Amino acid sequence: ETGVTQTPRHLVMGMTNKKSLKCEQHLGHNAMYWYKQSAKKPLELMFVYSLEERVENNSVPSRFSPECPNSSHLFLHLHTLQPEDSALYLCASSQDRASNYGYTFGSGTRLTVV
């Protein structure tokens, strides 16, 4: 496999559920990112990992919990979400945080909280 792979593609969960989003990159990149994209809103950067270390957390509620066990994998653990958390969640990677090249995005997980 190549590129950035996200699973699942679609997820419907209740407000009391616990679920996890998975991202895997096969590009040898050292930085990985979680973005949230709501309808008619710009991309919102949630978390940044560089060499498996979280380096940025943009005031994201604690019901979102990221995990980066190695440089190829990134998870977003979800717990007691709210309906307003329904959005497209995008994972991206780059060579490193200072790279002059753009990010490569995964196909995203469309999350619906009911």
Added chain:
Amino acid sequence: QKEVEQNSGPLSVPEGAIASLNCTYSDRGSQSFFWYRQYSGKSPELIMSIYSNGDKEDGRFTAQLNKASQYVSLLIRDSQPSDSATYLCAVRGAQKLVFGQGTRLTINP
């Protein structure tokens, strides 16, 4: 002032015409600039990158950069209905890319 600004549109262009998308940024020290295309319900796809002043052409796409005026633009020649999408401008800031809100482009047959 937003770090990266784009007109959200929608921008409607007839098929075969030139579509012009604009973006301004606030960080004068920015060195790398990108255009992403995002189809509805899909993830952003990198289509152009530009690093120095002037024009960069790739097929029907031309990116233009003017660092003195702090703007970057994307021209799409011979627009096709398949070009209908949201176009995101991204600018390399300190340690991360900063995205604009995107311009929704519609090509009318």
